[in-house]
């Protein structure tokens with residue numbers, strides 16, 4: 001039986017009014033929710049309760065947990081969708097309206113979307129636009145747009161404006177309207193409609209609303225930070241004057257902006273659901289002090305959060321180390337570290353590589369396959385399905401002359417593949433037979449043939465195609481060249497990158513595609529091999545990854561083993577002994593939308609993502625960024641999140657928190673609050689009094705204009721001072737800093753006003769560094 005912490009007990013014992021429980025990562029919120037329901041069952045019959053979970057897996061786990069805790073009553077546990085479906089059925093709404101529910105999750109709405117886009121493409125004159133509209137990615141884009149419009153319950157135009165979709169895709173607004181018209185004609189509710197229709201029904205029908213108010217006395221919502229507008233409106237309707245809402249969540253883990261969730265729902269809880277109380281679960285059972293300190297420093301930079309909330313480690317939990325490594329070979333370092341861990345007896349499935357974007361997994365797959373490190377991914381292999389890797393293989397087939405040995409049909413397919421990536425804008429119905437013809441002749445005859453073909457087909461614009469064929473002819477003689485050279489030449493001369501920039505719908509997709517291209521180039525560069533060797537390498541490993549991916553598809557979760565290679569998004573709710581967090585580079589994280597030159601996803605959302613990544617670790621978290629082999633002293637390539645996490649400070653203070661006795665004084669509000677929450681304020685040393693013994697005005701008490709060490713400590717830190725301070729702590733002695741402080745104070749007292757500003761910053765930085773360096 002769990003011995004609840006004081007905070008857990010307080011929430012479990014909550015009596016009247018609504019309540020929000022702010023629960024940090026790994027603080028036992030599921031355990032607490034079970035305790036809460038057990039307690040509430042004394043007053044409220046199970047059938048008058050409603051527990052809302054975010055997805056089916058969590059719901060099943062929770063139901064299981066209720067049973068194993070010994071709760072015999074049948075408490076209704078639902079996902080938002082399953083609840084809505086029940087509501088639409090039980091109220092007779094489906095029967096009366098004649099609408100049917102579509103259960104084929106994603107298949108029927110997809111075919112409707114395809115029909116609409118095909119028709120839209122048919123209206124276009126430009127072949128280029130037609131291709132873009134019919135592209136499978138546009139189908140996915142429209143599907144997620146429809147989902148987003150329904151999550152926000154806003155007009156599609158407004159949702160389009162809020163999203164990062166390129167204006168070339170404005171047509172999806174009309175496509176949305178057509179989708180809705182057709183859907184209504186067919187009288188069908190797709191998955192996203194269940195929620196929207198339930199909200200509308202409750203908002204417009206007093207009797208139904210009244211029924212729920214009468215029969216539902218307690219609503220419990222897990223992961224409250226993830227709710228979107230539709231879910232929020234549903235809750236609002238369900239709550240009657242006597243219904244109690246108890247919600248649990250962590251606003252610092254709100255990372256589903258792309259699904260319509262926003263921190264504001266949780267931050268405004270007290271006003272929106274007044275009268276409401278707020279509770280906290282702030283002791284984590286997952287990670288130790290060092291990681292808790294670091295993660296807290298990072299997330300403290302967000303404004304959209306509960307500013308006084310801080311997750312601290314429970315005293316029973318041992319420390320979690322956190323390390324940062326700047327290296328030119330992140331992937332190699334990680335693969336080696338994982339290989340060593342497994343060789344030392346570690347379990348591969350205890351390790352996770354958490355990336356920001358799927359394209360970043362490509363290099364890891366190659367590294368793991370070549371080192372025979374077992375790995376698993378929750379999605380099909382990126383390596384085996386990458387269009388960019390396939391391009392490389394195709395180019396190598398051409399350059400090595402293996403193209404000539406292929407059967408004609410395969411040659412034709414290969415040519416079609418080249419001519420559509422990037423697309424040469426000859427309509428596919430002409431392009432396919434043309435490829436058949438080209439495949440049937442010597443490559444040396446291509447250009448002569450196409451010249452004649454052009455004369456006979458004056459209506460076709462063949463410039464791009466001719467240029468591409470010319471490029472292919474040139475490349476096929478390059479078998480002895482370095483693979484990278486051939487690959488880069490194709491990439492440059494065909495204008496592939498430009499085409500990707502023009503045709504991908506969202507900034508993320510552009511980024512992913514370019515990153516996959518770059519990843520292939522990175523491998524080719526480090527291999528430094530000719531086309532034959534590169535072909536063997538990529539053919540072998542893509543086949544291997546496809547086989548392994550197929551095997552994984554047949555495995556259940558329990559059977560799955562190997563290092564977890566996944567995104568931070570997918571890892572939410574999970575925990576691992578070792579967590580590697582690669583590519584925390586300045587230009588990669590927070591993710592910058594390079595197409596518009598601005599930051600696309602908001603920095604706070606990105607920071608929450610970084611926070612979720614860090615807080616998955618139990619024993620060890622390792623953060624990596626790219627650093628050239630010979631780093632320059634000046635700028636770091638590390639993400640601002642690396643600096644904000646104050647890893648040096650966390651590593652210095654974290655282990656000390658496991659010992660009794662004095663704790664170093666530190667000005668960081670996070671550290672002060674951490675000490676306070678641990679009840680260790682009395683152990684904190686008083687700030688180091690330093691005697692500045694230089695000549696002249698260096699003394700604390702007799703500075704003619706008041707500049708002193710203490711004065712400097714009381715000033716706000718200059719922008720970006722953290723990294724300079726950290727560097728000083730690492731590299732300077734106390735003696736050096738003392739004399740630097742004296743020197744700057746002396747200079748300050750005699751300098752001009754313009755120079756003063758610079759000197760004051762220098763003084764503040766040196767004093768802050770000095771306060772953390774002991775004699």
Ligand SMILES: Nc1ncnc2c1ncn2[C@@H]1O[C@H](COP(=O)(O)OP(=O)(O)OP(=O)(O)O)[C@@H](O)[C@H]1O
Nearest residue numbers: 002003004005025026027028029030031032285573
């Ligand atoms: N009062 C407690 N004392 C000791 N261990 C506890 C306590 N409460 C929870 N735990 C343990 O902490 C771990 C995390 O608990 P739980 O799964 O309930 O957390 P959670 O907050 O739901 O996690 P997540 O952040 O993944 O959502 C579990 O191993 C659980 O047994």
